Each structure stands twice: as C-alpha cells, then as structure tokens.
Amino acid sequence: MIFTRLAFVAAWLALCFGAVQLLIGIGIATKYLGPYEFALRRYGDGSPSSGAMIDKGMYKVLVAAALGTLAEISLRAKKRDGVAVDH
Numbered sequence: 001m002i003f004t005r006l007a008f009v010a011a012w013l014a015l016c017f018g019a020v021q022l023l024i025g026i027g028i029a030t031k032y033l034g035p036y037e038f039a040l041r042r043y044g045d046g047s048p049s050s051g052a053m054i055d056k057g058m059y060k061v062l063v064a065a066a067l068g069t070l071a072e073i074s075l076r077a078k079k080r081d082g083v084a085v086d087h
Contacts, residue, residue, distance in 0.1 A: 004078070007071035011064045018060025021045075025053035 024033070024043050029050040033039040040050060047053040 001078070004071050004074045007067055007074070011068035011071060014060050014064035014067065018057045018064055020057075021060065022054055022057030025050045025057055028053065 025047075027033040028036065028039045028043060031039070033043060036050070040047070044050070044053055047056065
C-alpha cells in the first residue's frame with residue numbers, strides 16, 4: 001500500500017513540476033517573460049533552448065501520466081482483491 005501512495009505523490013509532483021517547466025518554456029519562447037536570451041538565462045535551468053525546456057516538461061508530464069495510471073491500476077487491483085484501502 002505504501003508504494004501505491006508513493007506513486008500517487010510522485011505522479012502529482014512530476015505533473016506539477018512538468019507543467020510549470022512546460023509553461024515557463026512556452027513563456028520564454030513567446031518572449032512573454034522578457035527578451036529571449038535574458039529569459040532563457042534567468043528561467044531556463046541550464047537548458048540550451050526553450051524547445052529543450054518544453055521537451056523536458058512534456059517528458060515529465062508523460063511520466064506522471066504513466067505513473068499515475070500504474071498507481072490507479074494498483075489501487076483498483078487491491079480493491080478487487082478485497083484488501084482494505086483507505087485512499
């Protein structure tokens with residue numbers, strides 16, 4: 001049961017951080033956060049371009065979706081087997 005809960009927490013954290021990174025990458029690309037080079041240095045977390053930052057954010061969101069799906073499968077399997085689940 002502890003791994004299911006940890007998977008849910010990890011999925012939510014990955015989703016939040018991935019979404020933030022994705023939005024910041026889009027903000028840099030559209031120059032919403034300032035001039036491109038300045039915003040990339042300030043918010044870019046070492047990424048060589050805003051496209052790379054957007055890619056990293058999308059990967060985190062996809063990993064979060066996969067991990068969340070596995071956690072849901074685990075939760076449903078435990079409920080089906082009659083294990084007491086207090087989620």
